[in-house]
């Protein structure tokens with residue numbers, strides 16, 4: 338039997354289809370989710386299959402998200418889609434202050450089983466108001482669970498877990514990964530919402546990343562080959578952060594490097610480094626790769642150096658190990674267009 | 682009459698020619714900036730701009746090439762911005778969705794829907810605070826008109842009696858979603874706007890003369906200090922939501938033949954010829970405009986990219 342290879346977007350679509358088939362209280366709300374290629378293909382065809390449960394909405398993020406939160410309070414399991422993180426900010430009150438606080442402020446037993454899917458981050462030509470990641474912001478809100486799927490397989494398993502979870506879960510989907518391909522199991526399965534995963538074990542250095550940064554990190558490891566033994570960790574969840582898995586790894590390797598695809602300040606890397614520092618497991622200064630603390634501009638001449646590339650990641654690891662850097666220039670496509678590679 | 686109509690025609694034709702040349706370039710070379718074309722809606726931008734003075738202010742949205750050019754924005758700076766060049770109006774940092782030319786009081790455009798509505802209210806607040814005689818116009822689409830902040834702003838601008846004109850370009854769609862999928866039964870913009878005590882008018886956005894007539898009536902009203910107004914212009918977007926490809930699958934009323942039959946530029950051209958301007962004169966004018974646009978695009982293509990260090994400049998003043 339040949340392997341089932343799905344794109345990241347197809348994996349999200351399949352997960353949604355399967356949870357909708359299983360649970361008739363799952364509804365989907367969002368701009369254009371009823372289109373043939375709805376929500377970048379992640380909701381395509383669902384309207385035909387579940388005509389009364391998939392809703393294209395007015396351009397009213399605050400009210401639409403609030404309506405979904407309200408339906409979740411009443412026991413439904415809505416999935417809301419926001420095409421960019423900036424659009425979701427119009428619903429900040431409903432996400433951060435209403436959904437996230439509801440159960441706690443009423444003393445428990447008041448679940449809000451909503452899933453908010455948000456496309457984030459880099460995409461050519463989108464500039465300062467369409468490419469923010471704002472991971473730190475979502476990570477800092479107590480009461481939300483927040484995950485970042487780094488592959489098609491994770492995307493499907495995390496979305497299914499999110500829908501089944503009785504709490505508000507935000508899935509931050511790096512748009513950069515939408516064309517990635519991977520073998521994805523056909524049946525329904527879940528990935529753990531609050532747990533980091535060791536992608537590859539190694540003994541010289543622990544490399545922590547998530548989402549699009551993790552994909553660049555994977556590629557960096559194939560450039561490095563046998564030159565260093567790297568333990569690669571996919572953080573998966575940024576709320577809560579699974580410090581335990583990271584600390585266990587650094588206890589072994591003694592070295593830590595983190596790759597952020599957002600600003601260094603109040604990014605995720607600083608949180609990971611703080612956790613390892615507090616645990617006292619570092620024997621050298623941790624290394625932090627990230628985007629600069631300026632907005633992402635539009636001109637490709639300026640975005641070229643914005644995100645940490647596989648070459649920079651590989652070179653930085655080798656430097657940390659006291660080895661010679663590698664020389665490799667990336668093509669325009671590699672620098673600016675979303676990768677459509679197939680992951681193992 | 683001739684002269685003003687001919688002037689308006691030239692401006693509308695300039696916008697169309699620019700968009701068409703950019704679209705051609707996009708299809709051949711891919712422009713690395715998200716582009717939303719204004720083709721089809723030219724009568725709205727030009728009709729509204731022609732009702733304004735130079736010191737009146739204008740703000741726009743994601744689809745603002747036409748607004749910017751109608752207000753007199755610099756063509757080369759716009760082309761350079763689309764191509765991410767150093768000489769762009771935002772030095773390559775913004776791209777197509779961020780038009781600005783403060784020298785002609787085009788204050789800025791941003792793609793976060795309805796974000797400019799309260800911003801424009803603030804610009805109008807400054808005008809009123811300093812007792813200036815000017816007004817502020819913000820362009821938004823029928824989609825953006827569904828954001829709650831529009832209604833907060835109508836109330837606020839009414840409370841402070843601000844000289845704010847919201848121009849709602851109703852092209853029947855938000856991306857590919859028709860109005861009927863997004864509006865409650867009985868939804869009526871006029872009643873809503875008037876419920877805030879604001880003035881409302883509706884114009885045929887495919888007809889320059891109707892737009893300029895109503896926009897002028899409203900700008901006169903605004904200068905009287907009675908508070909905000911809304912001009913809804915019903916029009917057709919000829920291209921896809923973003924990128925130049927024509928997707929016809931979702932169209933209803935605005936099918937290709939209807940768009941062509943009601944096209945504002947063709948209509949004004951016919952009117953000019955009827956009023957006595959020769960076909961030859963118009964054709965010559967059009968050719969001149971097209972050649973100018975080609976030159977500007979060539980200039981932008983050859984223009985240098987921004988220096989890498991500028992990634993770090995401009996965060997703060």
Ligand SMILES: Cc1ncc(C[n+]2csc(CCOP(=O)(O)OP(=O)(O)O)c2C)c(N)n1
Pocket residue numbers: 368396398420423424427743744792793794795821822823824825826850852854855856918922
């Ligand atoms: C707050 C926000 N939500 C969603 C979007 C995505 N979006 C960009 S343009 C667009 C359609 C807007 O339609 P309309 O306001 O009618 O303007 P048009 O594109 O028709 O000119 C949408 C939904 C956005 N840019 N901002």
